Amino acid sequence: MTRNEDSLKALTTILRAASSVERVVKEDMVSYGLNATEFTVMEYLYNRGKQPIQMIGKKILLASSSITYVIDRLEEKGLVQRVADVKDRRVTFAELTDEGQQKMMEIFPQHAETIEKLFKELSDSDLNKLRALLKEVGYKATKLIK
Amino acid sequence: MTRNEDSLKALTTILRAASSVERVVKEDMVSYGLNATEFTVMEYLYNRGKQPIQMIGKKILLASSSITYVIDRLEEKGLVQRVADVKDRRVTFAELTDEGQQKMMEIFPQHAETIEKLFKELSDSDLNKLRALLKEVGYKATKLIK
DNA sequence: AAAGTATAAGGTAAGTTTGAAATAAACGTT
DNA sequence: AACGTTTATTTCAAACTTACCTTATACTTT
Numbered sequence: 001m002t003r004n005e006d007s008l009k010a011l012t013t014i015l016r017a018a019s020s021v022e023r024v025v026k027e028d029m030v031s032y033g034l035n036a037t038e039f040t041v042m043e044y045l046y047n048r049g050k051q052p053i054q055m056i057g058k059k060i061l062l063a064s065s066s067i068t069y070v071i072d073r074l075e076e077k078g079l080v081q082r083v084a085d086v087k088d089r090r091v092t093f094a095e096l097t098d099e100g101q102q103k104m105m106e107i108f109p110q111h112a113e114t115i116e117k118l119f120k121e122l123s124d125s126d127l128n129k130l131r132a133l134l135k136e137v138g139y140k141a142t143k144l145i146k
Numbered sequence: 147m148t149r150n151e152d153s154l155k156a157l158t159t160i161l162r163a164a165s166s167v168e169r170v171v172k173e174d175m176v177s178y179g180l181n182a183t184e185f186t187v188m189e190y191l192y193n194r195g196k197q198p199i200q201m202i203g204k205k206i207l208l209a210s211s212s213i214t215y216v217i218d219r220l221e222e223k224g225l226v227q228r229v230a231d232v233k234d235r236r237v238t239f240a241e242l243t244d245e246g247q248q249k250m251m252e253i254f255p256q257h258a259e260t261i262e263k264l265f266k267e268l269s270d271s272d273l274n275k276l277r278a279l280l281k282e283v284g285y286k287a288t289k290l291i292k
Numbered sequence: 293a294a295a296g297t298a299t300a301a302g303g304t305a306a307g308t309t310t311g312a313a314a315t316a317a318a319c320g321t322t
Numbered sequence: 323a324a325c326g327t328t329t330a331t332t333t334c335a336a337a338c339t340t341a342c343c344t345t346a347t348a349c350t351t352t
Binding site: 008009011013015020114116128130137140141145 | 153155160260262265268274275290
């Protein structure tokens with residue numbers, strides 16, 4: 001097989017694997033009453049604490065108006081709140097409410113366990129290899145984004 | 147780092163890499179006047195020939211109602227046509243029109259070249275390793291989908 | 293300090309995706 | 323052959339995402 005064909009196959013594999021993985025992860029997230037985007041935002045805030053709204057969008061690769069929408073939904077659910085920045089009045093932070101914090105402490109371990117299942121078959125070294133290779137491809141990809 | 151944490155990191159890496167890769171690929175597709183879903187369907191038909199509509203949905207992991215929508219768009223563009231199955235009258239095939247065939251023959255090589263760039267940094271063996279690992283994870287994932 | 297430029301958040305409209313329900317046809321069992 | 327079940331496609335409404343635009347604020351240069 002030519003290198004070119006290999007690349008195409010690799011692309012197909014990466015996209016399909018990602019799609020299947022996303023589906024599993026999504027189903028898990030939905031079982032907690034959150035859609036994938038909402039969960040991703042919650043997880044980000046859970047790990048990083050209070051963050052500027054625009055920063056969240058950048059990190060999880062979502063358009064600015066989409067973030068507004070998601071944060072709106074999460075506020076309605078009482079899981080996230082907006083807090084004004086006193087230094088830069090253009091900025092609004094999003095942070096978990098106590099209820100949101102509570103919820104993440106509850107579901108995060110379950111979520112981690114679901115993910116653990118996905119990678120159970122791989123040896124430690126394979127898992128690390130996979131991460132390294134994907135990191136490289138991902139890095140290359142970000143460089144190619146216009 | 148615990149194995150559990152490694153799994154989470156691996157998930158993050160796979161999803162981020164996929165997201166970046168998707169973005170690059172998507173930009174390429176859009177440059178041909180097709181969105182990602184449309185291109186994926188076109189590519190599938192280009193490689194496999196005439197296919198039942200429902201089969202396409204299964205293969206590219208799209209809800210049946212979404213396929214209907216995409217095929218509608220592609221028909222409007224004159225790239226795809228619906229053909230009734232004479233054996234099973236529930237089934238409708240989708241296939242490339244001559245124009246669609248023409249278009250794919252034109253853009254497919256360019257598309258392949260874009261993708262080639264993504265994986266340029268990886269050695270042949272790394273590329274194969276990546277595919278093998280992702281295949282395993284992807285397979286595991288499909289088993290976990292409810 | 294004024295003027296121009298850059299950045300943050302949100303509004304709006306259009307396009308995409310989904311789930312649920314509807315319709316039609318085929319299949320399986322009695 | 324009739325009856326219930328499954329499968330394929332479509333329709334519809336609702337949810338989500340994006341691109342483009344607006345407003346407000348901060349930064350930079352003169």
